[in-house]
Amino acid sequence: MNHLHRQKLFSLFDQEQAVVYLRGAEIMHRYETDYEFPFRQESNFWYLTGVDEPDYQLLLDLNQQEYHLFAPDRDSQFAVWHGRVKTKEQIQDEYEPDHLHYDSALPKVLDELGPGKIYCVNDQQGDYFKDTFDYQGPVDVDVLTERLTHCRVFKTDWELDQMREAARVNNVAHRRVLKALEPGKYEYELKAVFDYHQIKNGLLQPAYTGIFGSGPNSAIMHYVNNDRKIEDGDLLLIDAGYEYRGYASDFTRTYPANGSFTKIQAAVYETVLEAQKKAIDMIEPDVKMEKIHMQAARTMMQGLKEADIIRGSIEDIMENDVFALFFPHGLGHFLGLDTHDVGGYPKGVEKIERPGIEYLRARRNLQPDMVVTIEPGIYFIPALLKPALDNPDLNSFLNREKVESLFDFGGIRIEDNIIITDDGYENLTDVPKERDAIEQIMAAS
Numbered sequence: 393m394n395h396l397h398r399q400k401l402f403s404l405f406d407q408e409q410a411v412v413y414l415r416g417a418e419i420m421h422r423y424e425t426d427y428e429f430p431f432r433q434e435s436n437f438w439y440l441t442g443v444d445e446p447d448y449q450l451l452l453d454l455n456q457q458e459y460h461l462f463a464p465d466r467d468s469q470f471a472v473w474h475g476r477v478k479t480k481e482q483i484q485d486e487y488e489p490d491h492l493h494y495d496s497a498l499p500k501v502l503d504e505l506g507p508g509k510i511y512c513v514n515d516q517q518g519d520y521f522k523d524t525f526d527y528q529g530p531v532d533v534d535v536l537t538e539r540l541t542h543c544r545v546f547k548t549d550w551e552l553d554q555m556r557e558a559a560r561v562n563n564v565a566h567r568r569v570l571k572a573l574e575p576g577k578y579e580y581e582l583k584a585v586f587d588y589h590q591i592k593n594g595l596l597q598p599a600y601t602g603i604f605g606s607g608p609n610s611a612i613m614h615y616v617n618n619d620r621k622i623e624d625g626d627l628l629l630i631d632a633g634y635e636y637r638g639y640a641s642d643f644t645r646t647y648p649a650n651g652s653f654t655k656i657q658a659a660v661y662e663t664v665l666e667a668q669k670k671a672i673d674m675i676e677p678d679v680k681m682e683k684i685h686m687q688a689a690r691t692m693m694q695g696l697k698e699a700d701i702i703r704g705s706i707e708d709i710m711e712n713d714v715f716a717l718f719f720p721h722g723l724g725h726f727l728g729l730d731t732h733d734v735g736g737y738p739k740g741v742e743k744i745e746r747p748g749i750e751y752l753r754a755r756r757n758l759q760p761d762m763v764v765t766i767e768p769g770i771y772f773i774p775a776l777l778k779p780a781l782d783n784p785d786l787n788s789f790l791n792r793e794k795v796e797s798l799f800d801f802g803g804i805r806i807e808d809n810i811i812i813t814d815d816g817y818e819n820l821t822d823v824p825k826e827r828d829a830i831e832q833i834m835a836a837s
């Protein structure tokens with residue numbers, strides 16, 4: 393399938409006496425030791441080649457529109473420690489480049505192609521290229537990144553199928569966590585259940601470090617310690633997903649540890665759920681991500697007002713950025729070979745410098761074949777709320793007594809993965825999120 397990706401990229405360049413140079417990933421080690429992290433190919437290289445091994449490089453000849461792959465020339469010691477060394481024929485059959493070389497031939501091939509310009513993905517690769525091959529000509533590090541990003545943002549049918557498979561397994565793993573949840577377990581025990589079902593299904597690479605946050609930890613955006621004992625009355629927030637052939641899945645659910653929501657947990661939960669469902673319903677071609685973000689924020693402020701946690705008119709609440717105190721992250725992001733995938737901000741589009749939306753990771757019109765997450769949340773974060781209670785511009789909006797009583801509440805986030813289609817969307821996430829359904833499943837297990 394990677395030949396389709398190369399074709400797509402070639403089609404964005406005119407024929408010219410220039411080459412694209414890309415260096416694949418190397419094995420990474422823990423500091424100065426021989427402990428190897430699991431290998432994960434760099435996403436652009438993976439996209440163009442499908443090579444799932446370290447130390448490869450490629451040249452795309454933009455004049456002939458041909459693909460040159462450069463394999464590392466392994467010695468027998470490599471076979472002793474890392475396994476079989478593939479023959480050139482095996483590499484050719486597996487990856488089907490137009491021309492296969494060992495990496496030692498790269499200077500010679502470069503000399504034959506005689507490019508007037510080199511396109512690289514970033515300064516680091518550009519500088520490496522100049523230093524290693526003593527290249528004096530122009531190196532462009534903008535155009536290739538922009539065009540590769542364009543390719544990756546609009547998924548092919550094959551890519552969408554990979555994402556459906558990542559989501560299918562993620563649905564299984566999240567459902568198993570829901571069934572296993574009970575007070576007295578440690579957060580890592582739920583993570584173990586989750587990881588087990590991913591790995592059992594052949595997904596070996598987490599798409600990111602999973603968050604299994606109970607009680608106050610559920611309000612920590614990037615909580616990864618996962619080592620607290622879950623208490624009766626806690627919420628548990630699970631934000632986790634694995635990759636299938638490099639394509640990520642990224643779901644979040646929040647459950648009551650003991651199987652039933654308290655009154656205040658239910659009120660906040662219903663608010664987040666309503667915001668999430670309304671946001672998903674807004675998805676169609678040409679809708680702007682920031683518009684959905686602001687609508688979700690407004691819905692959640694309405695809910696917090698009804699729960700008498702905040703006060704004042706919704707107009708004033710929105711105008712004064714009160715929503716940023718409870719919803720300090722973006723509504724969602726692009727999803728693909730990376731969890732926070734490329735393309736959220738096309739060239740010329742800047743971040744909105746405003747509390748509550750500055751962390752939005754995607755700001756563009758949604759189009760068919762894009763994949764996004766929709767993940768509103770409400771959190772009670774003392775680090776934000778304490779200063780706000782002392783701020784005369786904000787504290788008139790806050791019910792001090794209620795807010796202070798919720799400092800240990802934690803947070804609630806609900807996240808689904810959505811493909812934008814020609815006439816709307818396809819939701820890849822199928823894990824219970826209605827309160828009744830969650831309570832029923834927990835009561836039965």
Ligand SMILES: [Mn+2]
Pocket residue numbers: 642725765767807
């Ligand atoms: Mn996410």
